[in-house]
């Protein structure tokens with residue numbers, strides 16, 4: 001039996017995410033019966049494989065639209081991956097702008113709801129409540145509905161709830177850039193505490209200095225592909241050079257580069273990914289990555305012939321019954 005994987009907090013193999021783009025809702029409905037009839041397929045992620053150890057603070061960088069939030073949404077279970085396998089060995093907490101708050105409930109009710117969902121008892125929640133409210137700095141606004149909050153206030157509430165839940169794996173998506181600088185500093189100190197406690201953290205930020213300060217490893221995602229994953233300094237330096245080169249391009253060159261990448265994301269296939277991996281070596285990770293693609297179940301749809309067979313069967317049953325009784 002292979003026990004080596006147990007040391008990882010997160011193991012991902014060949015993770016892909018396909019978004020099917022439809023011209024309108026009725027086209028989308030049609031696809032339920034006819035399978036994939038999308039006007040366009042878009043692969044936001046094209047086969048990410050990585051292992052994250054306990055205590056790793058992983059920065060995720062990449063230009064706009066490269067797939068960072070899509071990956072975080074898959075890690076936190078908000079959306080499923082299209083193919084590939086993901087193994088998480090701990091509880092997850094997500095700090096993101098507006099993440100998971102019920103806008104019709106008050107701040108206090110949101111705290112209770114989230115804590116109940118984590119399996120806490122009402123007594124435990126009552127004990128933790130004053131600390132969470134104090135950390136959130138919301139004062140009397142805590143009894144107002146969240147829909148009346150500013151983005152900064154929602155970020156404060158979300159951050160306080162999630163960090164007090166003490167997750168094993170913390171996902172931070174740009175949330176630290178929202179709100180006043182006082183709260184930002186307090187939130188950053190809290191993140192430092194988590195790092196000192198050797199929690200595993202995923203940290204998405206466009207602020208490279210922040211990434212350099214907090215992380216020990218960096219994942220660079222470029223138009224859905226893993227460009228690099230490794231030591232912080234090495235990958236941030238590479239990424240910085242790439243961004244400089246991109247900015248040095250003329251508008252026309254940059255547009256051509258981006259539209260080529262987006263085109264590749266539309267014509268990508270899982271068979272392509274399989275071929276690419278087959279060209280690689282035969283080490284354990286490559287074999288797992290190939291196996292993960294094979295576990296792909298395909299798009300869920302009722303094939304037309306099955307739907308028609310069931311329909312004719314039902315009609316025959318009705319006619320037969322009618323004739324018998326007649």
Ligand SMILES: Nc1ncnc2c1ncn2[C@@H]1O[C@H](COP(=O)(O)OP(=O)(O)OP(=O)(O)O)[C@@H](O)[C@H]1O
Pocket residue numbers: 019020042044062063064065066067068069070071
């Ligand atoms: N629900 C969706 N339907 C269709 N396309 C989507 C959907 N969600 C994301 N995308 C597309 O997937 C790609 C990746 O988006 P994502 O938000 O993950 O990028 P990002 O790296 O987080 O970008 P940013 O830095 O701008 O926040 C984008 O091209 C986006 O348009």
